[in-house]
Amino acid sequence: MLRLWGHKNSSNVQKVLWALDELRLDFERIDAGGPFGRVKDADYLTLNPNGLVPTLEDGPLVLWESHAIVRYLFSRYGSPPLQPSDLADRARADAWTDWQFGTLWPPIRTLLVQLVRTPEERRDQGAIEAARKSALAALGILDRQLSRHPWAAGEYFTFADIPLGVAAQRWYNLKTERPALEHVDAWYGRIKRRPGFERWVDLPLG
Known part of the structure; x- marks a missing residue:
């Protein structure tokens, strides 16, 4: 067990x-x-x-x-396609997994701390706006990837979509300005239909 x-x-x-x-x-x-x-x-x-x-x-x-x-x-x-058997596909999944932690998550985490966990009178508006711009820049990178493939690492859902999906859930539930990102929005719609996401991730922010 x-x-x-x-x-x-x-x-x-x-x-x-x-x-x-x-x-x-x-x-x-x-x-x-x-x-x-x-x-x-x-x-x-x-x-x-x-x-x-x-x-x-x-x-x-x-x-x-x-x-x-x-x-x-x-x-x-795991087994294909969840766990890519092709080394190149697996390397791409690894790359997006690391990218989530190093590029996408830091500004989203700042927004989460500032907008959800910090009383309004103590929020740092400069930090909020800087983080929002950084998050949008990162999501623009993901949007371009998703314009070519339905999932982060290619044609199939893989482990890479999990950390990205957890970060996206925070982004889509924060009270902040979110311009449309066609391909990220469509990907997130697919993510939301996965039972594991609905069961464990799509919860109120705290």
Whole structure:
């Protein structure tokens, strides 16, 4: 039995929950992190020295870092097209997975913190506008990719669409100006119809 440590409102935990759902894997989830604490306890730190979530146990194997966990799950339990068999296709999926973390997520996270978790009177309007522009620039890159292919890595949904979809869910639910992006909008419509996204990701922001 796979065991996942983490609370279901964490964006990083949601990536793993969605991956587990896509792969139809049975698992046990233990609430940890956020309001549930536990992550600074000595026994948890032996699993994940960072004191963060998620952490996955698969028998004797213990993994942390959400993208590493998602890649592992698809590598071990996935099959084409979810897990590309062609190395070039897999490399493209890897590239978009890393791009989500390094390029798309930072400005969206800033918007999430400022617009959802910060009282209105304490919000930094300069940071909000800078983050909005950065997010739009990143989404423009994704839009161009999606003008050529229906999914991030090509013709099929792959593990790369999971972290991108989690970030997109935040973007589409933030109270901020969002100009239309034809291909991202259409891709997000397809993402929203996936049961794992609906079950684990499409939740109120917090």
